[in-house]
Amino acid sequence: MPDIAFVKPTLPRAGALVLPLAEEAPLAGLAAQADEATGGAIARGLEAAKFKGRKGQSVTLWAPGAGLSKVVAIGLGKSSDLLAIGAEAAGGSIAGAVAQEREAVVAADALTPSLAAAMAMGVALKSYRFDRYRTKEKEEDKPKVERVAIAVADAAKTKAAFAPMQAVTDGVFLTRDLVSEPPNVLTPAECADRCRALTKLGVEVEILGPKEMKKLCFGALLGVAQGSVQEPRMVVMKWMGAPKGKKAAKPLAFIGKGVTFDTGGISIKPAGGMEDMKWDMAGAGTVIGLMAALAGRKAKADVIGLVGLVENMPSGNAQRPGDVVTSASGQTIEVINTDAEGRLVLADVIHYCIEKFDPRFMVDLATLTGAIIIALGHEHAGLFSNDDTLASRIEAAGRTTGEAAWRMPLGDAYDKQIRSDIADMKNVGGRPGGSITAAQFIQRFVQGRPWAHLDIAGTAWSGKDLPTAPKGATAYGVRLLDRLVAEHYEG
Ligand code: BES
Numbered sequence: 486m487p488d489i490a491f492v493k494p495t496l497p498r499a500g501a502l503v504l505p506l507a508e509e510a511p512l513a514g515l516a517a518q519a520d521e522a523t524g525g526a527i528a529r530g531l532e533a534a535k536f537k538g539r540k541g542q543s544v545t546l547w548a549p550g551a552g553l554s555k556v557v558a559i560g561l562g563k564s565s566d567l568l569a570i571g572a573e574a575a576g577g578s579i580a581g582a583v584a585q586e587r588e589a590v591v592a593a594d595a596l597t598p599s600l601a602a603a604m605a606m607g608v609a610l611k612s613y614r615f616d617r618y619r620t621k622e623k624e625e626d627k628p629k630v631e632r633v634a635i636a637v638a639d640a641a642k643t644k645a646a647f648a649p650m651q652a653v654t655d656g657v658f659l660t661r662d663l664v665s666e667p668p669n670v671l672t673p674a675e676c677a678d679r680c681r682a683l684t685k686l687g688v689e690v691e692i693l694g695p696k697e698m699k700k701l702c703f704g705a706l707l708g709v710a711q712g713s714v715q716e717p718r719m720v721v722m723k724w725m726g727a728p729k730g731k732k733a734a735k736p737l738a739f740i741g742k743g744v745t746f747d748t749g750g751i752s753i754k755p756a757g758g759m760e761d762m763k764w765d766m767a768g769a770g771t772v773i774g775l776m777a778a779l780a781g782r783k784a785k786a787d788v789i790g791l792v793g794l795v796e797n798m799p800s801g802n803a804q805r806p807g808d809v810v811t812s813a814s815g816q817t818i819e820v821i822n823t824d825a826e827g828r829l830v831l832a833d834v835i836h837y838c839i840e841k842f843d844p845r846f847m848v849d850l851a852t853l854t855g856a857i858i859i860a861l862g863h864e865h866a867g868l869f870s871n872d873d874t875l876a877s878r879i880e881a882a883g884r885t886t887g888e889a890a891w892r893m894p895l896g897d898a899y900d901k902q903i904r905s906d907i908a909d910m911k912n913v914g915g916r917p918g919g920s921i922t923a924a925q926f927i928q929r930f931v932q933g934r935p936w937a938h939l940d941i942a943g944t945a946w947s948g949k950d951l952p953t954a955p956k957g958a959t960a961y962g963v964r965l966l967d968r969l970v971a972e973h974y975e976g
């Protein structure tokens with residue numbers, strides 16, 4: 486990660502200069518100065534390359550003079566259409582363009598402080614790397630960039646606008662680290678331990694183990710955990726940031742599925758691609774990163790984060806297809822398929838959340854079903870909700886942050902699919918509408934409270950680079966939910 490600084494617009498004498506340019510806009514400010522210093526080489530080069538400033542367009546001019554190693558022009562599209570999300574994407578391109586330079590200056594002096602800050606956030610987000618376990622990477626393959634200076638008209642204002650974005654970026658990085666960790670390292674106990682780091686941000690962290698969960702009658706979660714030698718954990722994180730004095734409102738609650746590895750259990754998954762199931766804890770990872778983001782920027786809201794952490798393994802002590810377990814709510818579940826384990830974990834954590842915190846709403850995140858990838862691909866998370874206001878707020882926050890969510894239906898006809906002949910419900914509803922019946926299952930534990938469920942199986946991990954994320958763990962949901970809180974539940 487390069488250092489990101491906000492500086493006055495002065496021409497660098499070396500290194501890279503990046504020019505984010507709007508469509509058809511003449512070179513101005515620092516860009517015009519650079520053009521003059523290079524004897525017009527920049528304007529000539531851009532003209533020859535037919536650079537028009539279109540969104541996503543990028544042109545590199547090598548050694549244009551004035552000591553610069555290169556000038557990179559990045560198109561922003563029409564300046565009247567430029568939103569934070571576009572500035573961030575441009576920042577992501579900038580991160581790629583300057584990775585091999587030691588220092589780079591970005592001429593953002595024509596942008597407002599908030600757009601320049603968003604661009605800086607894009608640079609930061611795209612610069613993420615998970616390289617803990619690489620011991621033999623060649624020097625020339627490593628990014629060299631140490632410092633990216635964003636040259637802006639008002640450095641103090643831009644810096645202030647960036648401060649909360651830095652906190653959110655830190656949250657995103659925490660999530661990406663957790664989700665990227667291999668499953669032999671990130672066991673439920675290890676993941677819980679890492680939550681403790683949030684105490685230094687002012688988050689209260691409480692960790693419950695199997696003993697406590699037995700007392701709480703977490704039969705559904707413990708049924709999943711029983712096949713593994715790794716003990717389960719539940720972590721409760723509290724950020725009480727609402728201004729004191731006012732009548733305390735109910736807290737917001739975010740709940741994450743944290744299956745640190747999902748073999749499927751006795752209903753074991755095929756070998757091909759099973760390694761992907763290390764990121765079956767992405768819901769939990771997202772909630773943890775979200776709590777870090779909210780606390781890091783001192784969000785003015787009371788927020789509870791809960792994660793259920795288990796490993797789903799086959800063994801002589803594993804849960805069987807056909808087992809009936811009793812959830813903390815008292816409802817019984819016939820376990821038809823031990824690979825439909827996430828909903829079992831969520832059932833108990835959600836019940837606990839309601840009983841203990843009486844939340845204003847609950848949003849759960851889970852890499853819950855392969856079926857959501859069939860329905861929506863990797864472009865949208867599946868959004869399920871019993872509350873239209875909450876749902877439309879999440880959809881809107883998804884649009885502004887670029888973490889899109891698409892609302893899916895719920896209904897009695899789907900709920901019928903999970904009726905059991907011998908228990909209150911079964912844990913699978915057959916192939917048709919697999920993501921919906923999974924959501925129906927969860928809904929049976931929310932007691933009619935305002936609730937939304939995000940199935941992030943298709944969005945938590947990306948097989949290709951994205952505008953503001955390298956391929957790998959995306960931390961989908963951290964920014965979306967941070968925005969949801971900021972927009973509607975603070976102050
Ligand atoms: N963790 C998986 C869902 C998943 C699949 C996430 C692919 C990411 C990529 C979940 O626990 C699971 O196994 N779901 C089953 C449910 C089925 C048994 C009803 C599935 O989707 O196949």
Ligand code: MN
Nearest residue numbers: 747824825826
């Ligand atoms: Mn599974």
Ligand code: ZN
Nearest residue numbers: 744747765827
């Ligand atoms: Zn799973």
